[in-house]
Amino acid sequence: HPFPLLTLNLVDPASIQGFVAAVLGRPEVQSADGIDILVNNAGRGVVGGVIPVDPNIYFAGIQTGLATLYGGHVAVTSVLLPALAARSASGYARILFTTSVQAYIDGGVDLGLTYGHSYTASKRALLSYANALRRILDASGLAIKVSTLNPLWVNTDIASGTRPIFLQPVDANGNAIGDSNFQSLLDAFRALVANGLPASYAAQAYVQLLTATNPEANVVVGSDVEPYASQGGTEALITILKSEMRQSAVPWVAGPKRV
Helix, strand or coil: CCCCCCCCCCCCCCHHHHHHHHHHHHHHHHHHHHCCCECCCCCCCCCCCCCCCCCHHHHHHHHHHHHHHHHHHHHHHHHHHHHHHHHHHHEEEEEEEEHHHHHHHCCCCCCCHHHHHHHHHHHHHHHHHHHHHHHHHHHHHCCEEEEEEECEEEECCCCCCCCCCECCCCCCCEEECCCCCHHHHHHHHHHHHCEECHHHHEEEEEEEECCCCCCCEEEEEECCCCCCCCCCCHHHHHHHHHHHHHHCCCCCCCCCCCC
């Protein structure tokens, strides 16, 4: 029997509680004494300049972005952990997170990426949480494997119209008000997403992780084969990643020797 769609608003604690109660109350879950797989895949784009234009819009957007891309996933995962732990006794339980290749990018190389600073921060927080959770669950001896997917550009509706969370004013169609630079960024963002990788690429990666005996901890979803390499922005994003890592590395500065 297909599992029904349930309402979930990651920004609303009451919605999270209702969702979890509905999941755990399902006959399929109760008869199985838990759940095997949790996929945290919800997300929204968060776009806007790093300098506030309208403080009310700016800080409200940051809070909504953090709740949607990080805090909500942590809450859902935390309250469902007992159900996953119960099923792990059978030898199989999985927690997966859709993070993003942008979790590794802070905009130090590409000025346009600074407009995604809040999205990057939220995704990086989720990546850090997932890696910490994996380590503690591994140390506990529970058979719960944790992995993250970090996709390149994927064709979804994340950039469409008013779907993103905006950090500065936009009109009813989701276009910038009085800021040509921001509009240029939005146009480029939407073009990249519209021409991105098929969403099936992420689905295939999920299947690979779910069926692997020892799944990788963090994987990038992309391709070096055309036309998918261009659609995902593979070469450009890898170049940015390499440059960002060089800039982000902490150089060791030796102090004076102790006598």
